[in-house]
Amino acid sequence: MADLTIDWDYAARVSEGKLDLDWLHSWNHEVGEEIKPSRIGLTMKDIAVGRYGDIPEEAPMRTMAPRGGEREAVMPDMGYTLNKRADVWAENVMDLYEEAVSRQWSATRDIEWSEIPDIDPDLEHALCQVCTVLSEVEMIASDFPAKWMWQINHDYVEAKMFLATQIMDESRHTEVFRKRALAKGAGLGRSRAATEEFLKLILDADNYSEGSALMHLLGEGIVLSLFRAGELLSPSPVEKKIFRLCMQDEARHVAYGTMHLRYALANDPDREGEYHEYLDKGERILAALFTIPEVVEPLMILAAGGEEEAAALGGQAADMLQMRVIEEYLQRCDRAGIDRRSRIQIPGIIGGYDPAEHGVTSEAAMAQATN
Amino acid sequence: MPEFPSGEWFDALAAQANDKADDLAEFGFSNIRLACRINGLPDGDRYFGLRVEGYDVISDGEIDPASWGADCTLEGPAQVWFEMVSNIRENGGADLSHTLNALSLPEIPLRIVSDDPMGRDLFFRYNQTLQEVFDLAAEVPTEMPVTTRPNS
């Protein structure tokens, strides 16, 4: 432990005007020339130069002291467990942080709450059920980063800062869907245990990268596709704007997850098998989610424009959405450097697919995944 | 009055966007190179390049896609592009079924393509900004092809 005794001699010298000034006269860590801000202002990337911009592969200390400055030889151990760059880094993380700060919005101010039209009660209830599921799942993407954030070594502070923006983003998503469910008086719908199994899998992940692959890449990739589909599902321009603004945020989270997995795998290719196992588990639970009425049917009703229309259309609308979701996810996996095409555990479920044939029931998938 | 599509039209759209820079800045900065591929025109498929760099919207007019280096390409039949621009002009902005995302989500009639999913995802990350920019087509005096005029 550092010496915390009061240095009375120093206090006496300062009172006589005898300053120490060693910190000033021995200043030898200039980063070089004055930094020119880029066209959007002075960014984290702009300042990442000289010894400050030198991001170590392995953090030499577990301290909050900023990179590039001077540290005492012995500093308090902050107890960080993520002390390697590959544990948390993504090549785009500085840009994503800046973008997140720049593109914040307010669920209170930026949504035209007084302009929501009265719509058919079935559509209103379907929308509120979608909002219920979203309001339930969004906050995992605050809780998961929050659980790990303090454990990230301060040398990778940009990753922490990005995760802090994500925590704010997801709070806003939870807020906006909760507000929409309640705005017209219909209220919140039904939650299912199976949904929470996926959330629990993320929260209980053994390590950050496992949870990140499950959440940023798989879970949020699917939510991103769902937000995108929100354009077609929205009964009015108000919901359309909600989905579009959430979609922008979600795309940042997915961009981080994709590039983090890429960075982690590039640094430790031997772990590919582990990631496959995590994603196998997560995909199996998600496959089960696609067979929960409270998840699937409100989307079908909104896409078709009513209960009868949804029944007549059958799985067509859901099929279309699901195929897009899966293909976009597989492409991101390719980009991350992990080929899931031959292992994907989310088959086409609605329309022409017999879940029993593949052993995909909520119970079977849950049992498999949690084993 | 610039004809749609033409390099001049995209230049005029970018100029409109830069006139409204303060409004667009409310949505934050963007960094995207979006190619617009308009298929089946009398002289074949044509590409136009639109960049958003920070808070600046820049038109590169008609482009050669091989050398322009798009992050992603929004492509589809000319008739759908005409309909989208007409819809924006009639309504002062795209209606519910004519937004960039709504038109491209099912991959018909428009689609967003990229060799790189990270490039494609930029279309989602900056979607509100891109929509606001395209909605400004409502304020660009536009010569539409005869086939798209009402009752023609």
Ligand SMILES: [Fe+2]
């Ligand atoms: Fe979210």
Ligand SMILES: [Fe+2]
């Ligand atoms: Fe998210």
